[in-house]
Amino acid sequence: MRQSTLGGAKRIVIKIGSSVLRDGSDFDRVTFASIVRGIAYLRAQGVECIVVCSGAVALGFPELGLLDRPKRIERLQASAAVGQGRLIRFWTDELNHYELTAAQVLLTHDDLKNRKRFLAARHTLRALLELGAIPIINENDTVAIEEIKMGDNDLLSSQVVSLTGASALVILSDVDGFYVDNPDNAGIRVADYISEITEDLMSKAGESSTGLGSGGMRTKLEAVRQVNELGIVAIIGRGKVPTVLERIFAGDNLGTWFDSGGIKRSRRKHWIAYAHKVEGRLIVDEGACSAITDKGRSLLPIGITHVEGDFDVGAAVDICTHDGNSFARGLVAYDSETLRGIKGQRTDEHRGISRVEVIHRDDLALLSSISAEVDGVK
Known part of the structure; x- marks a missing residue:
C-alpha cells in the first residue's frame, strides 16, 4: 500500500526537525547530505519537493556564544536571525551539487491567516515549483513570538500541504515513528500503521526530549491529523536513517504510516479550521x-x-x-x-x-x- 500510494505522488512536503540536523553540538553534514540526495532522487523521478526545515535557532545560538538553547524570546529571535543565514547557505551549497536551486521562504501564522497573503504565498510557491526550485520554508522566528514558544513548524508543515496541494507529508524526526509504549521502556514497539488519530494516541504522545527544538510528538500528531482531514497520507520516521527518503518512497517499512481514512475537507475549510489563532x-x-x-x-x-x-x-x-x-x-x-x-x-x-x-x-x-x-x- 505504501509504494502504490506514494508512487503516484507528484508533490510532497518534507518536514525536517532540528534534532535531525544536529550531531552533538555540530551540524550533521552526513545526514543532511543524505536527505538532500534523497530530494534530488525524488526530483529526478518527477516529484516536486517542498521542504519545511527547522534548525535556525539551533544553528544560531552557538554562534552567539550561548551554551544552550535560550529561553528568553529576544534571544531566541537573535539566534534565529543568525542561524537562518547559515541554514539556507547549507541548503544552497548542497543542492547545487545536483544542479538544483534553493528558494528561502519565511512565513508566520499571521501570513497564513490573512486570506490575501495566504493566496499570495500559494502563487509564489507554485511559481517556484514551476521554475524547478526547491522551496525551503521556515517560520520567520525573528518576528513570530508565539510560533517560537509553541514549536509550530510541525503545524506549519500541515498548512504548507494545504497551501501547495501536496499529496503526502513526510515528517523526519529523531524517533522511529509513533511508539506504542514509552520509548524509554525495553521492548519498545513502533506502530506500522495508524488508521486515525485517537484521544488515546494523543495522551501517549510526548514532548520534545532533545532541547534543540520546541515541538514534540503531540504536535506532530496534530499536524498529521490536520493533513489527514484533507485526504492526505503522512509518515513520521527517523531522519538519520541512511537514504530515508528513497526507502520510504520505495515502500520500505520505515516509520509510522498515517492513513487519511477517506476523509476529505476542502482546503478553504481547512484554512478556516487551522490557519487562525x-x-x-x-x-x-x-x-x-x-x-x-x-x-x-x-x-x-x-x-x-x-x-x-x-x-x-x-x-x-x-x-x-x-x-x-x-x-x-x-x-x-x-x-x-x-x-x-x-x-x-x-x-x-x-x-x-x-x-x-x-x-x-x-x-x-x-x-x-x-x-x-x-x-x-x-
Whole structure:
C-alpha cells in the first residue's frame, strides 16, 4: 500500500526537525547530505519537493556564544536571525551539487491567516515549483513570538500541504515513528500503521526530549491529523536513517504510516479550521449545535447563549456546547460587543444589523472528533 500510494505522488512536503540536523553540538553534514540526495532522487523521478526545515535557532545560538538553547524570546529571535543565514547557505551549497536551486521562504501564522497573503504565498510557491526550485520554508522566528514558544513548524508543515496541494507529508524526526509504549521502556514497539488519530494516541504522545527544538510528538500528531482531514497520507520516521527518503518512497517499512481514512475537507475549510489563532468562544444551545452539525446551517444570534473574549469582525472563534466542547470554528460577521447585544434574539428583533448570520456556513468548519484505532505494530 505504501509504494502504490506514494508512487503516484507528484508533490510532497518534507518536514525536517532540528534534532535531525544536529550531531552533538555540530551540524550533521552526513545526514543532511543524505536527505538532500534523497530530494534530488525524488526530483529526478518527477516529484516536486517542498521542504519545511527547522534548525535556525539551533544553528544560531552557538554562534552567539550561548551554551544552550535560550529561553528568553529576544534571544531566541537573535539566534534565529543568525542561524537562518547559515541554514539556507547549507541548503544552497548542497543542492547545487545536483544542479538544483534553493528558494528561502519565511512565513508566520499571521501570513497564513490573512486570506490575501495566504493566496499570495500559494502563487509564489507554485511559481517556484514551476521554475524547478526547491522551496525551503521556515517560520520567520525573528518576528513570530508565539510560533517560537509553541514549536509550530510541525503545524506549519500541515498548512504548507494545504497551501501547495501536496499529496503526502513526510515528517523526519529523531524517533522511529509513533511508539506504542514509552520509548524509554525495553521492548519498545513502533506502530506500522495508524488508521486515525485517537484521544488515546494523543495522551501517549510526548514532548520534545532533545532541547534543540520546541515541538514534540503531540504536535506532530496534530499536524498529521490536520493533513489527514484533507485526504492526505503522512509518515513520521527517523531522519538519520541512511537514504530515508528513497526507502520510504520505495515502500520500505520505515516509520509510522498515517492513513487519511477517506476523509476529505476542502482546503478553504481547512484554512478556516487551522490557519487562525482562536480569539474567542461562542456558547450555543442544543438547537444551534444540531443545525450546524447535522444540517450544515449558518449560526444565527438566537442560538447563542454566551459570548467569551474580545474580538473584531472577521476573527476566528470556537463554537462550543454548554459543557465546553468545541465542535466548530468560524469567522464572525460581528465583533464581540455587538454579539453580546444581539445574542439570543430572533431575526425580527434585530435593528440596525446588516446581515442575519453571525457565522455564515461558508465561513464555518466542523472540528473533527478524535476517535479511532491503531493497527499493525512492529
